[in-house]
Amino acid sequence: MSLHAVILAGGSGTRFWPLSRAKKPKQFLALVTGRTLIAETFLRVEPLCSSARTWVVCGTDHVEAVRKALPGLPPAHLVVEPAARNTAPAIGLACFHALREDRDATLMVLPSDHHIARPDAFRGALSAAARACANGDLLTLGIDPTRPETGYGYLRRGAEKSAGVFAVETFVEKPDAATARRYLQDPAYSWNAGIFVFRADAMLDALRRHLPQVHETLTRGGDFAALRPISIDYGVMEPESQTTRRIALVSGDFGWSDVGSFAALPEVRTLDPRGNALSGDALAIDCDDCVVLAEGGRLVAALGLRGLCVVDADDALLVIPRERAQDVRAIVDALKAQGRGEKL
Amino acid sequence: MSLHAVILAGGSGTRFWPLSRAKKPKQFLALVTGRTLIAETFLRVEPLCSSARTWVVCGTDHVEAVRKALPGLPPAHLVVEPAARNTAPAIGLACFHALREDRDATLMVLPSDHHIARPDAFRGALSAAARACANGDLLTLGIDPTRPETGYGYLRRGAEKSAGVFAVETFVEKPDAATARRYLQDPAYSWNAGIFVFRADAMLDALRRHLPQVHETLTRGGDFAALRPISIDYGVMEPESQTTRRIALVSGDFGWSDVGSFAALPEVRTLDPRGNALSGDALAIDCDDCVVLAEGGRLVAALGLRGLCVVDADDALLVIPRERAQDVRAIVDALKAQGRGEKL
Numbered sequence: 001m002s003l004h005a006v007i008l009a010g011g012s013g014t015r016f017w018p019l020s021r022a023k024k025p026k027q028f029l030a031l032v033t034g035r036t037l038i039a040e041t042f043l044r045v046e047p048l049c050s051s052a053r054t055w056v057v058c059g060t061d062h063v064e065a066v067r068k069a070l071p072g073l074p075p076a077h078l079v080v081e082p083a084a085r086n087t088a089p090a091i092g093l094a095c096f097h098a099l100r101e102d103r104d105a106t107l108m109v110l111p112s113d114h115h116i117a118r119p120d121a122f123r124g125a126l127s128a129a130a131r132a133c134a135n136g137d138l139l140t141l142g143i144d145p146t147r148p149e150t151g152y153g154y155l156r157r158g159a160e161k162s163a164g165v166f167a168v169e170t171f172v173e174k175p176d177a178a179t180a181r182r183y184l185q186d187p188a189y190s191w192n193a194g195i196f197v198f199r200a201d202a203m204l205d206a207l208r209r210h211l212p213q214v215h216e217t218l219t220r221g222g223d224f225a226a227l228r229p230i231s232i233d234y235g236v237m238e239p240e241s242q243t244t245r246r247i248a249l250v251s252g253d254f255g256w257s258d259v260g261s262f263a264a265l266p267e268v269r270t271l272d273p274r275g276n277a278l279s280g281d282a283l284a285i286d287c288d289d290c291v292v293l294a295e296g297g298r299l300v301a302a303l304g305l306r307g308l309c310v311v312d313a314d315d316a317l318l319v320i321p322r323e324r325a326q327d328v329r330a331i332v333d334a335l336k337a338q339g340r341g342e343k344l
Numbered sequence: 345m346s347l348h349a350v351i352l353a354g355g356s357g358t359r360f361w362p363l364s365r366a367k368k369p370k371q372f373l374a375l376v377t378g379r380t381l382i383a384e385t386f387l388r389v390e391p392l393c394s395s396a397r398t399w400v401v402c403g404t405d406h407v408e409a410v411r412k413a414l415p416g417l418p419p420a421h422l423v424v425e426p427a428a429r430n431t432a433p434a435i436g437l438a439c440f441h442a443l444r445e446d447r448d449a450t451l452m453v454l455p456s457d458h459h460i461a462r463p464d465a466f467r468g469a470l471s472a473a474a475r476a477c478a479n480g481d482l483l484t485l486g487i488d489p490t491r492p493e494t495g496y497g498y499l500r501r502g503a504e505k506s507a508g509v510f511a512v513e514t515f516v517e518k519p520d521a522a523t524a525r526r527y528l529q530d531p532a533y534s535w536n537a538g539i540f541v542f543r544a545d546a547m548l549d550a551l552r553r554h555l556p557q558v559h560e561t562l563t564r565g566g567d568f569a570a571l572r573p574i575s576i577d578y579g580v581m582e583p584e585s586q587t588t589r590r591i592a593l594v595s596g597d598f599g600w601s602d603v604g605s606f607a608a609l610p611e612v613r614t615l616d617p618r619g620n621a622l623s624g625d626a627l628a629i630d631c632d633d634c635v636v637l638a639e640g641g642r643l644v645a646a647l648g649l650r651g652l653c654v655v656d657a658d659d660a661l662l663v664i665p666r667e668r669a670q671d672v673r674a675i676v677d678a679l680k681a682q683g684r685g686e687k688l
Contacts, residue, residue, distance in 0.1 A: 296642075299687055301679075317661065327647055340643075
């Protein structure tokens with residue numbers, strides 16, 4: 001087995017504005033530790049596969065940001081998507097590149113913007129998945145749910161294929177609240193975190209069967225930008241699970257978080273005694289459960305606040321209640337409508 | 345009658361931090377209109393007395409700020425207190441200077457950091473007081489209370505001395521809530537706003553009787569800094585009211601506000617349709633009854649806030665609930681304790 005890491009860094013988003021910008025999306029922010037999320041991702045898997053076998057897939061806009069964040073990445077391993085077409089084309093591209101270098105490549109596909117509190121357990125699960133995929137199975141990592149989350153997809157496991165490795169019976173859409181509460185009680189359900197382990201040749205085979213246009217574009221040459229955007233879950237994993245029993249999962253509790261918004265930071269960061277997540281020159285007096293990020297080089301003084309996010313960047317400042325942190329996109333939309341691209 | 349205006353600009357305070365600083369206290373901030381409070385004060389009385397008869401008393405630290413705020417003030421009318429000793433010595437100093445220039449001077453003493461929504465009515469009351477003080481009485485302007493305020497002193501009026509001019513029977517300390525509610529219903533009570541009108545020679549006479557050290561220091565020369573701090577109310581007006589009937593008041597409703605903290609701004613500023621007081625590059629989405637001052641040259645975006653003050657200055661930012669706006673001094677104290685004078 002020849003293990004490679006593929007870090008998907010094509011994501012963009014607005015939920016961390018004003019820290020995140022078009023040129024600097026979430027994966028390039030140091031939201032949890034002193035390092036960027038992508039650098040943490042890179043270092044997290046280094047014990048399993050050296051940087052010489054690590055790959056990053058990103059868009060043209062973020063090549064510089066990746067180089068800066070990951071100086072140890074081999075330049076030839078920075079794979080630039082000609083256009084953002086979701087994870088299936090991106091993963092196909094990574095398979096194609098890795099196979100050119102290593103006919104025996106096994107890929108661990110990792111989102112670049114997640115946090116893992118227990119990296120040892122995480123690496124253990126990746127190793128187990130890497131062993132289990134030697135037969136050509138496509139493995140996914142399931143996360144043991146810790147709350148009745150309605151914002152994620154779920155995996156339902158079926159028969160045990162080998163010790164700790166289960167066939168994936170169903171890919172489940174985002175459930176309603178009652179269903180999510182039921183899933184939380186049922187050990188058969190895991191969160192689908194978009195983490196995959198497979199032999200590159202097995203994935204290209206699956207792409208040929210389920211997404212022949214993607215396969216043809218990659219292997220015979222073609223217009224990548226003309227491909228329709230599709231995720232690997234919808235495009236390959238789910239149809240494959242319905243036709244073969246080659247989709248399997250290893251699940252566990254790794255302290256995983258997708259760090260979905262500013263509201264999630266208190267769950268993953270070191271807090272002060274009153275539950276506040278602070279950074280930079282932040283002064284919080286009589287505050288509880290707040291996020292106060294002073295990233296603009298100036299003093300941010302907060303007094304008497306409850307459950308509020310205050311985020312100061314260089315040229316813009318955000319104040320929003322934690323329970324509305326997802327709505328930051330309304331601000332981004334308003335700025336777009338005002339033609340204020342310089343702030344986006 | 346020879347009418348002069350004396351603007352008291354010796355005040356310092358912390359309730360408008362981070363906009364106000366040691367070198368730039370509240371009177372030098374444009375908190376209500378596009379002009380500073382002291383410039384508004386200066387312009388408000390110009391119809392009654394030309395700038396050639398306007399005086400400003402301030403401390404050495406604020407000479408430059410006064411010159412910048414009031415370019416029309418005659419340089420010789422900027423009276424610098426050798427030390428801050430509260431209003432009695434400051435007013436005595438102004439009397440002394442004005443009398444040297446004009447033996448018949450009648451002074452209107454005005455705090456430099458208040459707001460008056462109805463300046464015509466205010467000037468009418470000042471004119472009535474100026475007429476009434478020709479006999480040597482010391483006049484004060486009373487404000488008709490509009491709420492059961494426990495933070496102010498009150499004046500209780502007695503017999504009518506002439507049309508609309510009443511003897512001041514008592515100076516009342518800050519009352520408790522029940523008493524303040526009673527005063528609100530009783531037309532005999534006015535707020536004491538620290539606005540006075542008197543002949544300068546009459547005030548010097550009163551100072552000689554009640555504060556002989558202040559009088560002697562001013563008239564014979566002496567160490568101003570050695571004087572004990574005392575207000576004109578405690579030092580002159582109140583004892584004079586108990587021994588003579590020369591203390592009188594004219595009262596009215598002028599839309600007066602002492603602009604006591606950021607929380608007061610919605611009462612005196614133009615608001616958006618949801619009751620927010622905004623300045624600079626402030627973007628408020630789904631906010632109610634907030635104060636969002638973007639005075640630091642950068643975008644301040646607020647979403648989903650209720651009754652919060654967000655104040656961005658160049659090098660520091662404050663977020664505090666309106667009902668705790670008075671507690672900003674706790675932040676200033678913490679910064680002092682941390683030796684961070686550069687922010688004060």
